[in-house]
Amino acid sequence: DTAVSQTPKYLVTQMGNDKSIKCEQNLGHDTMYWYKQDSKKFLKIMFSYNNKELIINETVPNRFSPKSPDKAHLNLHINSLELGDSAVYFCASADRVVFGTGELFFGEGSRLTVL
Amino acid sequence: GIQVEQSPPDLILQEGANSTLRCNFSDSVNNLQWFHQNPWGQLINLFYIPSGTKQNGRLSATTVATERYSLLYISSSQTTDSGVYFCADNTGNQFYFGTGTSLTVIP
Incomplete structure (x- = not known):
């Protein structure tokens, strides 16, 4: 029973297309995240939602739009894909971060390849 | 934000060897985690x-929060220990990651 699950795990698409990645967590956590990991392995925060409210919105192109229908789901939609969007996208969730504690758990990642 | 420095950046070990990975933080440690x-x-x-x-x-880990560092010990390494090890800490909603230690264990 996967705690943080992402779909799809692999996407291969052409430049200019639109794609979505879905994420669900069954840990009962309040806070969810999207991270981008490039080829150099650095984990870069993109967005975070706490109870469906956007709380972190880093400098990412506005082609990237997150959506949280409820606190257990955080989806990522990407418009007009570019070559530089190729990366692994990780969803994560954590609990009690607003109280100063909080352990982060990652999904398995979604590898996006833009041709 | 918190600056996180990991060392060494790369490590190659013979199977069975021990190693220590280090994580230094620019500020006091709150909720340190290690990931593989x-x-x-x-x-x-x-x-x-x-x-x-x-x-x-x-595996074992030690964090000395007041001195702003954490250590990860890997004993009797196995090939399955290969990969990248990250440490991270958070303040409020934001998590800060190191750039990782890439470990290769050779049979």
């Missing part, structure tokens, strides 16, 4: 260790 990214890309939680020492099999 295996060769298949999965990010696995190793330790949640805001302070003190924990052990899990061949």
Whole structure:
């Protein structure tokens, strides 16, 4: 029973297309995240939602739009894909971060390849 | 934000050897975690260790929050230990990651 699950795990698409990645967590956590990991392995925060409210919105192109229908789901939609969007996208969730504690758990990642 | 420095950046070990990975923080440690990214890309939680020492099999971790560092010990390394090890801490909603230590264990 996967705690943080992402779909799809692999996407291969052409430049200019639109794609979505879905994420669900069954840990009962309040806070969810999207991270981008490039080829150099650095984990870069993109967005975070706490109870469906956007709380972190880093400098990412506005082609990237997150959506949280409820606190257990955080989806990522990407418009007009570019070559530089190729990366692994990780969803994560954590609990009690607003109280100063909080352990982060990652999904398995979604590898996006833009041709 | 918190600056996180990991050392060494790369490490090659013979199977059976021991190693120590280090994580330094620019500010006091709050909720330190260690992760292992295996060769298949999965990010696995190793330790949640805001302070003190924990052990899990061949792995153990020590965090000295007041001195702003944490150590991850790998004993009797195995090829399955290969991958990238990340440490991270958070303040409020934001998590700060190191750039990782890439470990290769050779049979």
